[in-house]
Amino acid sequence: MRIGELAGAAGVSVRALRYYEEQGLLAAQRTPRGQRVYPPAAVDRVQLIQQLYAAGLPSRTILELLPCVDAGVSTPESLARLAAERDRIDEQIAGLIATRDRLDRVIAIASDPTHPCMTS
Known part of the structure; x- marks a missing residue:
């Protein structure tokens, strides 16, 4: 092609x-x-x-x-590199999940009609 x-x-x-x-x-x-x-x-x-x-x-x-x-x-070195990259990605995923969970909490609080930011 x-x-x-x-x-x-x-x-x-x-x-x-x-x-x-x-x-x-x-x-x-x-x-x-x-x-x-x-x-x-x-x-x-x-x-x-x-x-x-x-x-x-x-x-x-x-x-x-x-x-x-x-x-x-693969060689032992390339396997180690692959494992290190996988571990780095796992850390990124964990960080993203934590950020998402925090945003969920902020959204829940901000969506509460009795929350100060929702009252005028």
């Missing part, structure tokens, strides 16, 4: 795909006319890259981890 097709299928911009390619995260074949062509599996790869970015991993870390994903093989 061509770059525009991949962008549409993966839900990202063409610019993002070019960036991923520059960072070494995504590879394309080139037609004789120089157009990028991607295999169907590139959709899953781009979605994984997006998820890892959304989780806060920098491109350098993603680049280090992708060979484990591609080969399905």
